[in-house]
Amino acid sequence: MKFDVIIIGGDPKDAAAGLQYIKEGKSVCLIAKGGLIGVSPAERIEFASKGGTLLCSDEVSAVEWAQDGTVASLRTANLVGTPLEAELYVLASGRFVSGGLKADMDRVWEPLFGADVQFEQDPEKWCDDDFFKPQPFEKFGVKTDSDGRVLKGGKPVANLIAYGSIIAKQ
Amino acid sequence: MKTEYDVIIIGGGATGAGTARDCAMRGLKTLLVERADIADGASGRNHGLLHSGARYAVNDRESAAECIGENLILRRIAASCVEPTEGLFITLPEDDLAYQAKFVECCKAAGIKAEAIDPKLALRLEPEINPEIIGAVKVPDASVDPFRLVAANVLDARLHGADILTGWEVVEFIKEMVTITGVRIRNVKTGETKAVRAHYTVNAAGIWGAHIAELAGAHIGMLPSKGALLVFGHRAAKMVINRCRKPANADILVPGDVVSVIGTTSDKVPFEECDDMKVTRREVEILLTEGSKLVPSLASTRIIRAYAGVRPLVADDSDPSGRNVSRGIVLLDHSTRDGIRGFISITGGKLTTYRLMAEMTTDLICRKLGLERPCETAIKPLPGSEKEAERLPKKTWSVGQKAAFGRHGGLVGEMDFKSSEEICECEHVTRGEIAYAVRELGVKTLDDLRRRTRVGMGTCQSSFCVLRAAKVLAEELGTPEAAEQLAKDFLRERWKGIKPVCWGDQIREAEHMRNLYKEAFK
Numbered sequence: 001m002k003f004d005v006i007i008i009g010g011d012p013k014d015a016a017a018g019l020q021y022i023k024e025g026k027s028v029c030l031i032a033k034g035g036l037i038g039v040s041p042a043e044r045i046e047f048a049s050k051g052g053t054l055l056c057s058d059e060v061s062a063v064e065w066a067q068d069g070t071v072a073s074l075r076t077a078n079l080v081g082t083p084l085e086a087e088l089y090v091l092a093s094g095r096f097v098s099g100g101l102k103a104d105m106d107r108v109w110e111p112l113f114g115a116d117v118q119f120e121q122d123p124e125k126w127c128d129d130d131f132f133k134p135q136p137f138e139k140f141g142v143k144t145d146s147d148g149r150v151l152k153g154g155k156p157v158a159n160l161i162a163y164g165s166i167i168a169k170q
Numbered sequence: 171m172k173t174e175y176d177v178i179i180i181g182g183g184a185t186g187a188g189t190a191r192d193c194a195m196r197g198l199k200t201l202l203v204e205r206a207d208i209a210d211g212a213s214g215r216n217h218g219l220l221h222s223g224a225r226y227a228v229n230d231r232e233s234a235a236e237c238i239g240e241n242l243i244l245r246r247i248a249a250s251c252v253e254p255t256e257g258l259f260i261t262l263p264e265d266d267l268a269y270q271a272k273f274v275e276c277c278k279a280a281g282i283k284a285e286a287i288d289p290k291l292a293l294r295l296e297p298e299i300n301p302e303i304i305g306a307v308k309v310p311d312a313s314v315d316p317f318r319l320v321a322a323n324v325l326d327a328r329l330h331g332a333d334i335l336t337g338w339e340v341v342e343f344i345k346e347m348v349t350i351t352g353v354r355i356r357n358v359k360t361g362e363t364k365a366v367r368a369h370y371t372v373n374a375a376g377i378w379g380a381h382i383a384e385l386a387g388a389h390i391g392m393l394p395s396k397g398a399l400l401v402f403g404h405r406a407a408k409m410v411i412n413r414c415r416k417p418a419n420a421d422i423l424v425p426g427d428v429v430s431v432i433g434t435t436s437d438k439v440p441f442e443e444c445d446d447m448k449v450t451r452r453e454v455e456i457l458l459t460e461g462s463k464l465v466p467s468l469a470s471t472r473i474i475r476a477y478a479g480v481r482p483l484v485a486d487d488s489d490p491s492g493r494n495v496s497r498g499i500v501l502l503d504h505s506t507r508d509g510i511r512g513f514i515s516i517t518g519g520k521l522t523t524y525r526l527m528a529e530m531t532t533d534l535i536c537r538k539l540g541l542e543r544p545c546e547t548a549i550k551p552l553p554g555s556e557k558e559a560e561r562l563p564k565k566t567w568s569v570g571q572k573a574a575f576g577r578h579g580g581l582v583g584e585m586d587f588k589s590s591e592e593i594c595e596c597e598h599v600t601r602g603e604i605a606y607a608v609r610e611l612g613v614k615t616l617d618d619l620r621r622r623t624r625v626g627m628g629t630c631q632s633s634f635c636v637l638r639a640a641k642v643l644a645e646e647l648g649t650p651e652a653a654e655q656l657a658k659d660f661l662r663e664r665w666k667g668i669k670p671v672c673w674g675d676q677i678r679e680a681e682h683m684r685n686l687y688k689e690a691f692k
Contacts, residue, residue, distance in 0.1 A: 097678045106451075123673070131665035
């Protein structure tokens with residue numbers, strides 16, 4: 001199955017971004033791990049009625065890479081046998097709560113594409129002592145170039161951009 | 171509150187609370203002064219292990235014998251605080267199996283029923299332990315809820331006429347010649363001070379007892395020893411699991427309520443750090459690595475919290491270098507030791523032996539006052555632990571009622587369960603239980619409420635209940651406008667324990683908590 005844009009995410013901002021692409025005449029597929037939390041039924045209908053494809057309660061299970069280092073296709077847990085291809089992939093899988101980033105004791109990584117992740121090397125400094133102060137871990141995220149393309153091994157992936165809270169903050 | 175007492179006890183930990191109960195039961199006019207809240211120090215920051223004494227059998231037979239004696243007493247008098255899990259001492263392939271034989275022999279000599287069993291049988295009793303074990307010994311360890319234990323002692327002390335003051339600290343001793351005749355205390359919140367007098371003042375302030383002694387003009391050589399522990403989000407085992415070797419880091423896993431606790435480390439720390447113990451990632455790593463050797467599933471079990479307590483180790487009086495530490499109970503009569511009359515320090519010991527420490531202290535006071543009143547704390551059960559029949563929950567009870575029964579035993583009869591409104595869903599704390607805790611157990615903050623009811627101690631670490639709990643507590647305290655501050659203080663307090671284990675699923679919980687509350691109080 002081919003689309004112009006595949007968005008991996010599922011919060012209201014991701015749905016709105018999807019709609020924006022549709023308005024620009026693109027075919028859009030939105031893969032939402034949960035059930036599009038916070039997106040109203042009216043917005044869903046609008047998204048679907050304009051030709052958007054919604055894969056709710058589904059998640060990316062595998063990524064296939066092209067020789068030139070771009071993303072070739074994705075598989076999802078529910079559509080194992082059907083590769084999903086797109087001109088542009090949007091990584092909007094959020095930070096830790098939604099599983100866009102994972103952390104063990106001393107390392108943070110992005111599990112789907114193995115994107116480069118910016119994080120504090122000293123785990124003692126991941127949190128502030130005060131709960132109400134901004135937490136250093138809230139700045140962790142994937143590295144991107146000036147065009148928003150995700151970096152992997154220090155090089156931008158031409159057809160993968162990051163969107164939303166998964167992007168590293170300064 | 172009176173201004174003259176027979177006894178003033180400084181410190182609301184297990185030892186102070188137990189001493190207050192014992193003194194009050196023997197008819198002494200008693201005041202307990204605690205600067206923070208009951209069980210706020212080491213009494214609330216330990217394994218929650220009712221030692222069988224086996225751990226000390228090889229190196230310290232006296233402590234071992236004290237432990238088993240008290241273990242058997244507390245199973246009776248504190249039945250609602252004790253869960254008779256029993257315990258195992260396991261030998262791993264890297265350990266010396268020869269130690270086991272010596273261990274069993276020493277246990278028996280100390281009066282501890284220790285039975286070496288086939289490792290295969292041990293694995294059947296407790297399938298979660300490391301399947302590689304080469305030896306196993308069954309001992310009568312148990313799990314004890316230290317918060318409940320201290321609260322029950324405080325409650326019973328009060329029922330016997332004692333006055334309990336939390337949130338007041340001792341700032342000065344009142345002396346007449348060489349005799350201490352009372353203390354000046356200060357309300358830590360308002361700064362108000364007042365003088366209270368007594369025939370005897372007991373220093374039961376744990377590691378802070380060194381400072382109290384200095385205030386009184388005496389010196390106790392104390393060595394603060396930090397012990398860090400981890401709380402896992404499951405009961406990773408149903409028995410207490412110990413490592414059968416010389417005591418070392420992270421060799422005890424204790425199941426308690428719906429969680430399990432692994433610990434501890436043992437590091438000397440300066441006194442300045444005792445008020446604000448922080449667990450480092452390095453300590454967490456040690457605990458996790460060593461703990462997973464006991465119960466392999468710990469490596470993949472969610473850690474919900476880390477905390478640390480400070481053991482009040484006392485330097486042996488006979489050793490001027492201060493290096494030799496006395497591990498047992500230390501009862502100091504400062505009139506014979508330092509020429510300061512009317513002042514007694516009780517320290518050292520263990521949570522398991524708190525009652526014996528209280529008995530020894532109260533015996534000394536009675537002897538000095540020329541009173542012959544026998545100790546009854548080993549016979550008379552604590553409130554909530556009275557009758558066997560009352561220790562069975564009724565089938566028709568709500569979940570919240572059963573949970574409250576688990577926490578307060580027979581005292582649930584005094585709680586109102588007409589509304590089954592649950593405030594904390596992890597621990598099933600209802601509005602009725604909160605109202606009771608405010609009314610009877612001296613609760614002022616959400617952290618106090620946590621120590622009485624386990625509110626906010628479950629897997630969500632108060633993410634979901636903090637606002638509800640703060641509102642209900644503020645209402646019950648009669649200060650509804652205080653709700654916001656109560657909630658903020660509690661979130662800050664919970665954060666301290668989440669911070670050192672902020673990775674894996676717990677960093678998700680932490681981020682979620684921040685998402686919920688970072689904007690909530692602006």
